[in-house]
Every structure is written in C-alpha cells, then in structure tokens.
Amino acid sequence: MERSKKPSAINAPSGGPQPQVDISSDNSKVTASLPTGESVDVLLHGATIISWKSGKQENLWLSEKAVLDGSKAVRGGIPVVFPVFGPPPANHATSKLPQHGFARTSRWEYLGKSTSESGALSQGGDDCVKLDFGLSSSNLSADAKKAWPYDFGLIYSVTLGRDGLQTVMNVRNEGKQPFEFQFLLHTYLAVKDISKVTVTGLMGATYTNKVLNATNHTETHAALPITAETDRVYASIAQDTTSVLQDGKPRFDVVRDNLDDAVVWNPWREKAAAMGDFAPKDGWRNMLCVEVGSVNGWQKLEAGDTFEAGQVIKSLL
Ligand SMILES: O=P(O)(O)OC[C@H]1O[C@@H](O)[C@H](O)[C@@H](O)[C@@H]1O
Numbered sequence: 001m002e003r004s005k006k007p008s009a010i011n012a013p014s015g016g017p018q019p020q021v022d023i024s025s026d027n028s029k030v031t032a033s034l035p036t037g038e039s040v041d042v043l044l045h046g047a048t049i050i051s052w053k054s055g056k057q058e059n060l061w062l063s064e065k066a067v068l069d070g071s072k073a074v075r076g077g078i079p080v081v082f083p084v085f086g087p088p089p090a091n092h093a094t095s096k097l098p099q100h101g102f103a104r105t106s107r108w109e110y111l112g113k114s115t116s117e118s119g120a121l122s123q124g125g126d127d128c129v130k131l132d133f134g135l136s137s138s139n140l141s142a143d144a145k146k147a148w149p150y151d152f153g154l155i156y157s158v159t160l161g162r163d164g165l166q167t168v169m170n171v172r173n174e175g176k177q178p179f180e181f182q183f184l185l186h187t188y189l190a191v192k193d194i195s196k197v198t199v200t201g202l203m204g205a206t207y208t209n210k211v212l213n214a215t216n217h218t219e220t221h222a223a224l225p226i227t228a229e230t231d232r233v234y235a236s237i238a239q240d241t242t243s244v245l246q247d248g249k250p251r252f253d254v255v256r257d258n259l260d261d262a263v264v265w266n267p268w269r270e271k272a273a274a275m276g277d278f279a280p281k282d283g284w285r286n287m288l289c290v291e292v293g294s295v296n297g298w299q300k301l302e303a304g305d306t307f308e309a310g311q312v313i314k315s316l317l
Pocket residue numbers: 073086099100186210231232263265291
C-alpha cells in the first residue's frame with residue numbers, strides 16, 4: 001500500500017558525535033542514545049520500548065512489577081498490539097488468540113540501525129537513530145502459529161530524535177490468502193499527577209465507553225479531564241494529534257500517521273489494585289495510556305500487500 005505521508009529522508013551525516021547503539025550482554029535489549037542525551041531502551045521481548053528519556057526525564061511509565069523476562073506482556077512502556085485489539089471476537093479468524101494478540105509476547109529479532117533515513121524527527125545530519133525489529137510467522141510460537149495460521153512479516157522501526165520518538169509498523173502479507181488484522185501502540189505515558197491532566201484533540205469523535213457497558217458517545221470536551229477509571233476507544237478521529245496537558249501546559253503530542261483510532265485508558269485505583277503486575281499501587285496517578293491504532297473494524301491485506309502506519313510522540317518539556 002502506498003502511504004500518503006511518507007517520512008522524508010534526512011541529510012548526510014555531519015561528522016559530529018554519533019548516536020550510540022548497544023545490545024545488552026544477554027541479548028535481550030537494545031539501547032540507543034543521542035549525543036544530546038536522549039535515549040530509548042527496546043526489549044526484544046515484544047519489541048517493547050520500556051524507556052524513552054529526554055535528558056534525565058523519563059517519558060514512559062513502567063510498572064515496578066513489570067515482567068521483563070519474556071513470560072508475559074510488559075506492563076508499561078509501549079507494548080505492540082497485533083493482530084487483534086482486546087479480547088478477540090468469537091466469530092473471527094483471530095478468535096483463538098489471547099487479548100491484544102501475540103506481538104507483545106513474541107521474541108522479535110533486532111535487524112539493525114540506521115542514521116541516514118530517519119525521517120520525521122530529523123532536523124538534518126545524524127541527529128536521529130532508527131532501530132528496526134522484525135517478527136514473522138516463522139518466528140512465532142507453535143501455539144500462536146496454530147491459532148493464527150497466516151504468513152506475515154512485521155518490521156517495526158523505532159526512531160529516536162532530539163524532540164521525539166517515532167514508532168512505525170510495516171505489515172506484509174507473505175502468504176497466498178488475504179488476512180484481517182488490527183494494530184495498536186499501547187503507549188503508557190508518564191504524567192506527574194493524573195488529577196491535573198487533560199487530553200485534547202478528541203472533540204467531536206465518537207467513542208465506545210468500555211466502562212459504561214461499551215455504549216457509544218460523542219466527545220464533547222475540548223480538554224478531557226481524567227477523573228475516574230477511563231477506557232474509551234475513539235474512532236475515526238478527525239485531528240492527527242492527541243495532546244496530553246499537565247497543569248494546562250502541553251506535555252506530549254501524539255501524532256498519528258495512517259491510524260484513525262485512539263484509546264485513552266487509566267485503570268484508576270480498583271483496577272490497578274487487581275493487576276498483579278501493576279506497581280506501585282498508586283501508580284495509576286502517574287500514567288495515562290494514549291494508544292493509537294486501527295482497531296475499529298479490520299485492516300484487510302491481500303496476498304503480497306503491505307500496510308504501514310505509526311506515530312510520533314513529542315515530549316514537550
Ligand atoms: O491488561 P492488558 O491486556 O494489558 O490490557 C490493558 C488495557 O488495554 C487497553 O487498551 C484496553 O482498552 C483495556 O480494556 C485493557 O484493560
């Protein structure tokens with residue numbers, strides 16, 4: 001599929017200090033950092049970004065009890081949701097998969113780095129670094145392969161720039177039959193105090209309110225406060241950018257590319273207490289998930305076709 005908004009290429013390296021990329025000695029994590037102090041940590045387990053720092057400031061929330069050894073999806077950071085969002089519907093090809101699919105619990109392969117083609121975040125030269133991760137049907141566990149028997153290839157590109165992080169997924173149908181999928185980036189943003197957070201860029205969008213018996217509504221808030229358990233799936237949002245404000249000041253811009261939907265989730269006190277891997281127990285005060293995706297209905301990919309989509313998150317300090 002041709003993308004309407006392809007990231008532009010960056011200029012040739014300037015010869016100054018270079019971004020650094022390290023692979024942990026146990027081969028479980030890739031860390032990239034820029035000479036200007038930004039860094040990102042990506043686990044091969046789930047290709048889950050578990051840390052993204054702008055200088056000393058951590059932008060992502062990660063549970064103190066997150067399980068990082070590959071036995072369970074990570075509670076925090078940016079888990080990748082594919083090929084189904086939420087509990088799979090009974091009458092669909094994904095019906096035998098676990099909630100949110102297998103991408104977040106599979107081990108991905110690190111495909112390498114580049115600094116020459118980093119796109120949307122670059123201001124020129126080598127001020128960005130792009131890490132590529134791959135997952136294909138041949139790397140899946142026997143259980144996942146059996147539950148969703150399609151041939152596919154995913155390439156997930158994580159680009160660290162000075163003022164933002166870009167995450168882009170390329171999905172390719174490598175089989176002979178079409179398949180349908182959903183995709184979402186389950187970003188846990190770190191916030192100082194949820195009681196002083198508002199979310200903009202959703203006004204006028206219709207949403208399913210999962211905490212109100214999955215009823216449908218239209219967003220009427222220009223700046224949505226988060227005052228209780230929140231689990232809303234917004235569909236076909238007109239604006240590209242969803243912003244998180246702290247104390248009325250912009251803290252994050254989340255810019256969608258070729259993705260129309262977004263979930264806003266905070267479990268609040270009781271649901272957080274019920275999650276064994278959620279810590280500290282009052283951690284819900286310091287996080288908000290703004291999850292961009294394509295989750296209303298299905299993306300259909302014919303044999304040989306590709307789909308590409310992602311987000312840029314800007315940390316506005
Ligand atoms: O506990 P999980 O599987 O990581 O899911 C967390 C949440 O993920 C959100 O995307 C869903 O909208 C919520 O309903 C869900 O509770």
